[in-house]
Amino acid sequence: MTEVLVLVEHTDGEVKKVTSELLTLARRLGEPSAVFIGSGFDAAKATLAQFGAAKVYVAEDAEISSYLVAPTAEVLAKIMKDSDTASSGGPAAVLIASGAEGKEIAARLALKTGSGVLTDATDVADEGGSVTAEQQVFGGSTVVRSTVTTGTPIITVRPNSVAAEAADGAAEKVDVSLELSDAAKGAKITDRVVEEKGERPELSEAAIVVSGGRGVGSGENFSVIEALADALGAAVGASRAATDAGWYPHQHQVGQTGKTVSPQLYVAAGISGAIQHRAGMQTSKTIVAINKDPEAPIFELVDFGVVGDLHQVVPALTEMVKARKG
Ligand SMILES: Cc1cc2nc3c(=O)[nH]c(=O)nc-3n(C[C@H](O)[C@H](O)[C@H](O)COP(=O)(O)OP(=O)(O)OC[C@H]3O[C@@H](n4cnc5c(N)ncnc54)[C@H](O)[C@@H]3O)c2cc1C
Numbered sequence: 001m002t003e004v005l006v007l008v009e010h011t012d013g014e015v016k017k018v019t020s021e022l023l024t025l026a027r028r029l030g031e032p033s034a035v036f037i038g039s040g041f042d043a044a045k046a047t048l049a050q051f052g053a054a055k056v057y058v059a060e061d062a063e064i065s066s067y068l069v070a071p072t073a074e075v076l077a078k079i080m081k082d083s084d085t086a087s088s089g090g091p092a093a094v095l096i097a098s099g100a101e102g103k104e105i106a107a108r109l110a111l112k113t114g115s116g117v118l119t120d121a122t123d124v125a126d127e128g129g130s131v132t133a134e135q136q137v138f139g140g141s142t143v144v145r146s147t148v149t150t151g152t153p154i155i156t157v158r159p160n161s162v163a164a165e166a167a168d169g170a171a172e173k174v175d176v177s178l179e180l181s182d183a184a185k186g187a188k189i190t191d192r193v194v195e196e197k198g199e200r201p202e203l204s205e206a207a208i209v210v211s212g213g214r215g216v217g218s219g220e221n222f223s224v225i226e227a228l229a230d231a232l233g234a235a236v237g238a239s240r241a242a243t244d245a246g247w248y249p250h251q252h253q254v255g256q257t258g259k260t261v262s263p264q265l266y267v268a269a270g271i272s273g274a275i276q277h278r279a280g281m282q283t284s285k286t287i288v289a290i291n292k293d294p295e296a297p298i299f300e301l302v303d304f305g306v307v308g309d310l311h312q313v314v315p316a317l318t319e320m321v322k323a324r325k326g
Contacts, residue, residue, distance in 0.1 A: 002030040002092040003055075003083060007076065007105065008048065009097050013040020015047040017205055018097040020164035022157055023051035027167060029126050030092040033057060034171070035079060037072055038065045041173070049171035051164060057083075059176040069101050070184040073108035078178055080113055080152065090152045093124070093131045098156035098260070099204065106154045116148025122161040122262065122283050131155075136283055158283065159205050160262040203235040203252060208265045209281070211237030211254055212247075215270020215291065215310055219247040224314045225269060231321040237261065237281075239271045255280035269310040273298025290314060 004026040009016040019034070026032035034053040036044060041058045048056055057079050064071045080090050094109065096102040098120050110117040121133035125145075131153045132145045147153070203209065210232065212225035222236075229236045238248040240255055254261055256276040266284035271277060273289070273296055281287070282301060289298040290306045290313045299305045306313050 003033050004030040005057075005076065005079065005083075005091045005094040006032055006034050006053070007072070007094070007096045007102070008034050008036045008044065008056075009102075010036070010038065010040065010044055012038075013043030015044045016097070017164065018157075018159040020047065020051040021159065021162050022095045022097065023048070023053055023169075024162055024165045024167075025124050025157060026093075026095055027052050029124060029131055031055075032169065033083075033091070035059075035076060037075055045171050045173075049169045050166050052167035052169040053171045054169050055172050055174055057174050057176050059178060061177065063180060064178070066189055067180070067185055068187040068189065069104045070108060070186060071178075071180050072105050073112060074180060074184050075176060075178055076105070076109050077112040079176060080109075092126075093153040093155055095124070096154070096156045098158045102156045106156050110151070110154050113151055113154075115151030115154050117154045117156075118146050118148060119156045120260065121155050121157045124155060124157065133157075141282075158260055158262045160207065160264070161283070200229060201233070201235045203237060203254075204259050204261055206235035206261070207263050208232050208234035208267075209237045209254070209261050209263045209284070210234045210267040210269070211239065211271060211281070212242055212269050212310075213239035213271030213277075214241040214245070216242060216247065217270075217311075219245075221311070222248055224311065224318075228267065228269075228314050228318045228321070231318045231325070232265075232267075234263075234265075234267075235261075237266075239274075239277050268298055268302075269314055271298055272296050273301065290317075 006022045033055040034048045035057045037059045059075045118133040123134035132147045210229040237254040238252045243250045243253040256279040260280045262283040264285045267288045269290045287302045288304045289302045290310045294307045
């Protein structure tokens with residue numbers, strides 16, 4: 001079976017959920033081989049095996065982790081060149097999580113290997129031996145299926161696009177060593193600061209997101225949104241109107257110029273549903289909106305809508321969620 005490379009996202013060996021999702025997708029295309037860069041492989045191995053990684057290419061050299069994304073692209077390019085499948089045209093595909101870093105790695109890798117790149121996929125499939133990626137375009141109003149015609153398909157996939165499904169894999173370790181090029185050492189990491197984000201899940205990985213917009217009314221009022229998010233175990237998002245007003249930090253902005261989320265449940269409170277906001281959340285599996293204007297465009301795409309004042313509806317919802325959870 002043809003190999004499919006999956007770049008592992010992790011923090012010191014703690015594997016991020018999106019990697020299990022990518023391994024699940026990779027199994028549709030061939031035999032998944034994970035690519036683990038950095039320290040902590042021993043901690044990561046069980047999770048990678050649990051989601052079907054047959055092999056894990058491991059580049060643990062501390063030097064690789066000292067620089068930004070360029071070394072990762074070099075490691076991936078080397079694996080593509082050296083792997084067992086190289087003689088038969090290389091891996092069937094390379095899957096990378098769709099974040100700012102992932103997209104940069106994908107672009108660099110595509111350039112190094114003369115391959116085509118597809119970003120922000122929400123699904124992948126093997127159609128008669130050709131790998132296709134599904135993408136939502138024009139603010140999510142149109143779904144397209146694309147395939148690359150040159151080299152190996154390098155595809156970045158949005159987190160939460162698929163439910164991760166376990167499957168046994170051997171996660172056999174294959175050591176990778178690499179002499180980094182001078183070009184890859186251009187941008188060095190000088191310090192790492194752990195983001196203070198409390199107990200809430202990371203926005204682009206969260207299974208549930210509760211977002212507030214201009215209708216929330218003020219920064220202080222965002223406590224209403226946070227309370228519902230905490231009751232649901234959700235991340236907090238915000239519209240650009242809310243972040244531009246300084247009511248919530250910009251890193252929580254969802255939309256075209258913010259983060260793209262694709263959770264199982266997206267709750268939009270006091271958000272009108274502008275096309276630029278939709279672009280970042282339209283692929284959410286279930287969408288709930290609370291808005292006092294029955295004509296608000298957000299109601300065009302919801303699975304469940306509540307016409308009402310969020311300052312009444314959201315606290316009542318929070319109490320109900322807490323009561324259900326006991
Ligand atoms: C190039 C470009 C990029 C952009 N990128 C983004 C982006 O990434 N993300 C983004 O979000 N926007 C983005 N925008 C801005 C976008 O066009 C909208 O202006 C923005 O999304 C509006 O935010 P909002 O829905 O919170 O505010 P509004 O459009 O003002 O809507 C507020 C809503 O709250 C409702 N409301 C008011 N009070 C209450 C209440 N008490 N209870 C219930 N409902 C209430 C109102 O009925 C209304 O529907 C971008 C714009 C441009 C031009």
